[in-house]
Amino acid sequence: MNIEKLLIDKINKKGIIDVAEFIQISQFENDGYYLTNNPIGKKNDFITAPEISQMFGEIFAIFLINYWDRKIKTKFNLVELGPGRGTLLKDILRTSYINKQFLSAARLTLIEKNKNLMKLQQDILSNDKIEWSEEFLISDKKIPSIIYSNEFFDCFPVRQFYKKEKWYEKFIKYDDSEQKFSFVSQKVNNHKILKTLENFNDAKVAEISEQRKKYFNLICKFLKKHKGVFITIDYGYINPPKYLSLQTIYNHKNTHLFENIGCQDITAHVNFEELICLANEHNLNIDLFCNQKDFLISNGIQERLKALQKNKNEQVIRNLDFDYKRLVDNSQMGETFKVLVISCL
Ligand SMILES: C[S@@+](CC[C@H](N)C(=O)[O-])C[C@H]1O[C@@H](n2cnc3c(N)ncnc32)[C@H](O)[C@@H]1O
Numbered sequence: 001m002n003i004e005k006l007l008i009d010k011i012n013k014k015g016i017i018d019v020a021e022f023i024q025i026s027q028f029e030n031d032g033y034y035l036t037n038n039p040i041g042k043k044n045d046f047i048t049a050p051e052i053s054q055m056f057g058e059i060f061a062i063f064l065i066n067y068w069d070r071k072i073k074t075k076f077n078l079v080e081l082g083p084g085r086g087t088l089l090k091d092i093l094r095t096s097y098i099n100k101q102f103l104s105a106a107r108l109t110l111i112e113k114n115k116n117l118m119k120l121q122q123d124i125l126s127n128d129k130i131e132w133s134e135e136f137l138i139s140d141k142k143i144p145s146i147i148y149s150n151e152f153f154d155c156f157p158v159r160q161f162y163k164k165e166k167w168y169e170k171f172i173k174y175d176d177s178e179q180k181f182s183f184v185s186q187k188v189n190n191h192k193i194l195k196t197l198e199n200f201n202d203a204k205v206a207e208i209s210e211q212r213k214k215y216f217n218l219i220c221k222f223l224k225k226h227k228g229v230f231i232t233i234d235y236g237y238i239n240p241p242k243y244l245s246l247q248t249i250y251n252h253k254n255t256h257l258f259e260n261i262g263c264q265d266i267t268a269h270v271n272f273e274e275l276i277c278l279a280n281e282h283n284l285n286i287d288l289f290c291n292q293k294d295f296l297i298s299n300g301i302q303e304r305l306k307a308l309q310k311n312k313n314e315q316v317i318r319n320l321d322f323d324y325k326r327l328v329d330n331s332q333m334g335e336t337f338k339v340l341v342i343s344c345l
Pocket of ligand 1: 034040048049050051081082083084085088111112113114117134149150151152155
């Protein structure tokens with residue numbers, strides 16, 4: 001059944017659905033966007049840090065290798081969540097020549113829901129021994145794990161709320177005669193949700209992702225039980241923003257949630273304050289929390305840029321500067337993107 005029809009059927013049955021359910025169906029059911037499309041890349045809907053420049057993956061690899069060298073030093077699972085086109089892992093594996101022990105100790109697992117992207121990853125990484133899984137599943141639980149993700153948690157569906165004296169939630173209805181979706185609001189009465197919304201009183205708007213919280217909890221429990229570290233990079237915040245961050249993108253252009261149903265990217269900023277609280281509840285160590293700029297600079301991206309530019313012509317030098325700025329400048333990815341490292345070793 002096509003996604004739009006699926007949404008209309010669901011709304012006809014329930015009267016209205018919340019924004020998270022709308023996103024869940026659009027992206028993750030039947031032939032939904034995240035199950036079938038290949039959205040990443042200059043020619044597709046959006047571009048991510050590993051696709052902008054090899055420098056991102058190389059610097060990330062240096063962080064991983066140093067971390068492993070300092071804290072693990074044994075066989076370990078190297079696990080990526082939502083690897084997209086597989087570029088980040090490819091760059092990590094190439095960079096690992098600087099520490100061959102790291103490479104030979106790693107047992108690789110990729111967790112990917114999208115069958116087309118999984119196929120792409122299998123082609124790109126065909127020389128490497130890798131296990132794939134659609135769910136969060138790591139088969140060797142006797143060794144510690146280094147788990148990581150880039151732009152993974154922003155894909156999780158969010159419910160949307162706003163405050164006008166009282167808190168209201170945005171829902172979606174469908175008008176059969178006009179054949180269109182529209183928003184309706186309902187006052188929030190659920191005590192648990194009202195308690196969570198207290199953290200957003202100043203912002204007066206809130207986005208809450210139950211699925212993201214559930215997935216992150218799963219990772220925390222895994223780290224606590226089987227040991228390891230989780231590094232996650234995403235655009236997000238500590239202090240709730242005063243705007244709703246949900247963003248829909250089709251072919252590099254901003255669109256509306258009700259357009260291109262099942263065919264466009266839908267993301268929302270990650271609430272890192274919530275992730276840090278959850279990690280604390282599981283008694284995990286918070287090893288690092290900073291923005292992408294500080295992370296990349298402190299791990300050597302400026303030196304890498306200089307090395308790549310050496311003896312190159314002006315055009316190549318300019319292109320490298322341009323990519324570097326995209327990754328690092330505060331007005332681009334540098335400040336909005338955050339890096340969180342939690343562990344139990
Ligand atoms: C925005 S893309 C980022 C891809 C890649 N990490 C990068 O930086 O280029 C999100 C990736 O996560 C995958 N994904 C989204 N939700 C997922 C889930 N619940 N389980 C597994 N993979 C998921 C998507 O299919 C895609 O590969």
